[in-house]
Amino acid sequence: MSDEALAAVKARLKAYDGPRMRIMEVCGSHTAAIVKNGIPGLLSKQIELVAGPGCPVCVTPTDYIDRLIALSQEENTCVVTFGDLLRVPGSAGTLMQAKNAGGRAEMVYSPFDILAMAQAEPATTFIFAAVGFETTAPVYALLLDQIVEAHIENIRFLTALKTMPPVIDALCAGGADVQGLIAPGHVAVVIGSDAFKPLAEAYQLPFGVAGFSGMHLLYAIDGIVRARGRGTVMNFYPEAVTPTGNVKAQDLVAKYFEPGDALWRGIGVIPGSGLFLKLAVQCFDMGSQALQHDHPMNAACRCGEVLRGAIAPQDCPLFKTACTPLHPQGACMVSAEGNCLSVYNQN
Amino acid sequence: MCVALPGTVISCDGDSAVVDFSGNRVRAKTGLVDVAPGDKVLVHAGCVLQKMREEEAVELERLFKELGDVG
Numbered sequence: 202m203s204d205e206a207l208a209a210v211k212a213r214l215k216a217y218d219g220p221r222m223r224i225m226e227v228c229g230s231h232t233a234a235i236v237k238n239g240i241p242g243l244l245s246k247q248i249e250l251v252a253g254p255g256c257p258v259c260v261t262p263t264d265y266i267d268r269l270i271a272l273s274q275e276e277n278t279c280v281v282t283f284g285d286l287l288r289v290p291g292s293a294g295t296l297m298q299a300k301n302a303g304g305r306a307e308m309v310y311s312p313f314d315i316l317a318m319a320q321a322e323p324a325t326t327f328i329f330a331a332v333g334f335e336t337t338a339p340v341y342a343l344l345l346d347q348i349v350e351a352h353i354e355n356i357r358f359l360t361a362l363k364t365m366p367p368v369i370d371a372l373c374a375g376g377a378d379v380q381g382l383i384a385p386g387h388v389a390v391v392i393g394s395d396a397f398k399p400l401a402e403a404y405q406l407p408f409g410v411a412g413f414s415g416m417h418l419l420y421a422i423d424g425i426v427r428a429r430g431r432g433t434v435m436n437f438y439p440e441a442v443t444p445t446g447n448v449k450a451q452d453l454v455a456k457y458f459e460p461g462d463a464l465w466r467g468i469g470v471i472p473g474s475g476l477f478l479k480l481a482v483q484c485f486d487m488g489s490q491a492l493q494h495d496h497p498m499n500a501a502c503r504c505g506e507v508l509r510g511a512i513a514p515q516d517c518p519l520f521k522t523a524c525t526p527l528h529p530q531g532a533c534m535v536s537a538e539g540n541c542l543s544v545y546n547q548n
Numbered sequence: 549m550c551v552a553l554p555g556t557v558i559s560c561d562g563d564s565a566v567v568d569f570s571g572n573r574v575r576a577k578t579g580l581v582d583v584a585p586g587d588k589v590l591v592h593a594g595c596v597l598q599k600m601r602e603e604e605a606v607e608l609e610r611l612f613k614e615l616g617d618v619g
Contacts, residue, residue, distance in 0.1 A: 230550050257549045283549065311594025313577060336550040340595045343579040347563075387550040390590060390598045413551075440601045441590055447598055450580045538549060 207416060210423045217245035222426050223378055224248065225510050227369060228385035229256030229538025230413055236547045238415035240422070248426060251510040252540040254368050255385055257332045258285045259508060259532040259539050260465045261361045262495035265332075266291030268359060272328050272487065273304035279322075280306040280359075281315045282330035285536045290529060292496040312344050319356045328487055331360040336387040338362050338476055339450035342457045345482065360477060360489040363463055366396055367474035373404045377510055381425035383418070384410040386438045393446030394436045405432040412438040457482055464493050466532060467505025497531065499523065504531035507540050514541040521545065552592035554600060557583045567591055 226232055232252040235241070241250055254260055266289055273280040273296060280296065287297040287308060300306045309315065312329055319327045331341045341358065348356050365388050373379075384397050389410045397408045407428035409421035421437040428435065436442050454476070463475025470493070478486045497504070502524070503517040514520050514533065524530040526542060533541035555567040555574075565583055567576045569591075577595045588600040 228550060255550075285549070313594050333549060336552070336597070337593055339580050339597070340577075340593045343577060343595060346579065385550060387552045387590070387592065387597070390552070441598055447580060450597070453580065536549070 207419070210419050211243060214244050214248065214419065214423055214426070217247050217426060219247065219426075220429065222248045222380045222429060223251055224381045224383060224422060224425055225251050225253045225372075225377070225379045226383040227253040227255040227365060228383070228388065229259070229536065229540075230387070231255070231383055231385065231411065231418065232540055232543045233538050234413045234415070235418060236543045238418065240415065240418055243419065244422070248422065250422075251379065251513070252507070252543070253372070253510050254465060254468060254508040255334070255365070256533070256536050256538040256540070257334055257337070257361070257363065258289055258536040259504065260363065260468065261286070261289065261332055261532065262464045262466045262492065263290070263292045263497070264464075264492040264494045265359070265361045266296065267293070268488065268492055269296050269306075269330055270294065270299040270304065272359065273299050273306045277324060278305065278326045278328060279318070280304075280328050280330060281309055281318065282306060283310075283332070284308045286330050286332060288529070288535045289532045290535075312340055313347075315344070315356055316347065316351075316353065319353055323355055326355050326357060328357045328359055331358045331362060333362055334385070334388050335364055335391045335454075338454045338458060339391060339447070342450075342453040345457050345485065346453065348485070349482075356485070357487045358478065358485050358489070359487045361463075361492070362458065362476035363465065363474055364460070364476060365392075366400060367471050368465065368468075369397075369400055371468075371471045371474070372509060373400065373406070375509070379406070379510065380429060381407045381409070383421050383425065384408045384434070386410060386412050386417075386442065389436075389438065389442045389446065391447050391450050393444050394434050394442050395444045396446070397434045401434050402432040405430065407431055408434045410434065410436045410438050410442050412441065461490065464495060465508070466495050467497075467508050499530040502531040504533045504541070507533050514544040517541070550592070552590040552597055554588060554590055557585050557587045557589055559585055565596065567596070
């Protein structure tokens with residue numbers, strides 16, 4: 202893209218005086234990138250960006266955290282997780298607090314690290330806290346492939362895997378006040394941009410698949426504004442996203458996982474929005490499908506409305522008062538991609 | 549959590565590859581994509597997620613570097 206083209210996009214976005222556009226960025230990484238790049242300040246007052254439910258940690262219910270905590274406290278077990286999950290409050294504390302009180306939980310950057318851990322301690326059962334969306338599901342499927350092939354018997358999974366099209370469908374069907382969506386770029390790398398077409402057409406909304414730089418986002422927002430009222434999918438991340446996505450990754454996910462109803466923290470159960478281990482590999486599961494309850498620690502927490510894009514984080518009475526990064530009351534204040542933490546850091 | 553970073557494949561070895569991110573080299577699994585040395589790739593959670601079109605990847609790599617996200 203030339204400098205002139207980018208300058209034209211910026212000028213157009215600042216000068217826009219058409220009908221109000223409320224555009225949802227579904228992905229938490231997009232929320233973080235929008236804040237980091239100061240995108241809202243580059244837009245006309247008629248264009249509002251609103252964050253959605255695309256932070257996997259933020260939509261993981263308290264039941265799941267509680268189960269992880271219980272597992273970390275059992276004899277000869279170790280919970281293995283990405284960092285953010287350690288600090289998400291369950292119904293009575295966090296996994297980090299359980300770890301400090303004698304539970305066993307280890308943080309990793311790659312799920313494959315669990316292979317060496319399990320082989321070094323064959324008498325310990327290692328349980329991976331498998332949260333994520335379509336981007337991460339193939340990584341767990343590949344890990345499972347290697348576990349099966351190497352006959353490793355002391356690794357299990359507690360899954361909270363979710364998929365994007367069903368939650369976008371649920372938000373739109375619920376009457377979300379949005380006139381366009383920035384589609385999640387790295388989810389689209391796996392499932393392909395065409396996966397959003399049925400939604401764009403059903404709700405007559407423009408979807409822009411975007412990468413994660415300021416330039417990517419500006420191009421996508423500009424495209425969405427210009428396509429207002431049209432049910433179309435535009436791919437502004439062609440270097441990584443194709444219409445059909447990574448078919449090999451999709452096939453591997455389908456080998457081990459099947460869709461099922463999933464509970465989204467603060468939102469509720471959305472039919473077909475989860476991925477669960479298939480019957481043939483149920484022996485690797487630690488009871489993921491039974492985790493269907495959500496108990497907010499603080500009744501005043503409005504994470505659910507924030508995740509649906511119904512209110513901004515600042516509209517929650519706990520924001521920056523009772524709820525801060527050091528003392529989060531809801532998951533949106535914990536994750537680096539949480540809507541509340543992103544806005545907190547911006548201010 | 550869906551963060552993925554662009555890098556360049558330096559070498560391949562069985563089910564993994566060494567990927568260079570502006571001088572930092574890490575090993576990433578290649579079971580989701582067939583890759584060869586020189587390929588520009590996106591890496592997510594220790595795994596190559598997709599090959600990228602090179603001319604676009606150079607631009608993205610530069611932008612990520614500017615943002616301080618690679619390293």
